Amino acid sequence: MHGAGNDFIVLNGIDQDLSGILPEQWQRLAHRQFGIGADQILLVEKSTCSDADFRYRIFNADGGEVEQCGNGSRCFVRFVQDQGLSNKNPLRVQVAHTILTLRSHPDGQVEVNMGAPIFEHSQIPFDAKGLSSLQEFHETLFALPLKKPAPHDSWIGALSMGNPHAVQVVGDINSAPVLEEGPSIESHIAFPKRVNAAFMQILNRNEIQLRVYERGAGETLACGTGACAAVVSGIRRGLLHSPVQVRTRGGDLTIAWEGIINDIIQPVIMTGPAVTVFEGETTI
Numbered sequence: 001m002h003g004a005g006n007d008f009i010v011l012n013g014i015d016q017d018l019s020g021i022l023p024e025q026w027q028r029l030a031h032r033q034f035g036i037g038a039d040q041i042l043l044v045e046k047s048t049c050s051d052a053d054f055r056y057r058i059f060n061a062d063g064g065e066v067e068q069c070g071n072g073s074r075c076f077v078r079f080v081q082d083q084g085l086s087n088k089n090p091l092r093v094q095v096a097h098t099i100l101t102l103r104s105h106p107d108g109q110v111e112v113n114m115g116a117p118i119f120e121h122s123q124i125p126f127d128a129k130g131l132s133s134l135q136e137f138h139e140t141l142f143a144l145p146l147k148k149p150a151p152h153d154s155w156i157g158a159l160s161m162g163n164p165h166a167v168q169v170v171g172d173i174n175s176a177p178v179l180e181e182g183p184s185i186e187s188h189i190a191f192p193k194r195v196n197a198a199f200m201q202i203l204n205r206n207e208i209q210l211r212v213y214e215r216g217a218g219e220t221l222a223c224g225t226g227a228c229a230a231v232v233s234g235i236r237r238g239l240l241h242s243p244v245q246v247r248t249r250g251g252d253l254t255i256a257w258e259g260i261i262n263d264i265i266q267p268v269i270m271t272g273p274a275v276t277v278f279e280g281e282t283t284i
């Protein structure tokens, strides 16, 4: 399946027990030459709480299990419908420690309440304790000594959408150093659980272009949580206004966020496509 070109293998873990699959088996399945090929694998299972209809688990192409996946959540809805597992709309699904509400629209788009963004450093997690200044942060990040203080446009926003993101604004999306800087941002010491690195070009207050170097998967054609994180960062900085059209290399997403109202951080609403490419059986 894919959501705006971010591609997934989605497995039915309800009618069969797939809980014992090892990281190297996920890696092999996701391998583009020696397996089926995917950015992430989703394992759909029975819910373990009364509040949700299903749960799903997310594995990056490197075999690691992670907490959240925006494009995957929309594909989960399409999968449940295609497989005749439920015709409920909206659906509630358990993902790691959160419950998402997902609604399928008549035009095929899927809307997901992604929950509230998290800014608390310890929960991202982001730990700048070992770094004395923004200057040092940039030096360690890009391994380049800065002659002057970091320029305004090299600001990096750190936040969590259930999974960690580092967002920066770039002047031109096509020449953004996604492949050059993505790996060093992903593994930067300030992010103890590693991080997804987003690069956004602002076209106007309601439209951005986005590329993301994903933790555990490399650059993907789109990243749903990355789109949410980029829009939230842009709104917090006063650069964007909700709703925002996010143009990725694989398609468009709409992200809405009302900010913080009466001290309550509002949830992020993501709308976008979810497409089934083929169905089949495989040995693992």
Ligand SMILES: N[C@@H](CCC[C@H](N)C(=O)O)C(=O)O
Residues within 6 Å of the ligand: 006, 039, 040, 060, 066, 067, 068, 069, 070, 071, 072, 163, 164, 196, 214, 215, 216, 217, 220, 222, 223, 224, 225, 226
């Ligand atoms: N592609 C996803 C995010 C998948 C997980 C991410 N690589 C991580 O490690 O946190 C999305 O659409 O959000």
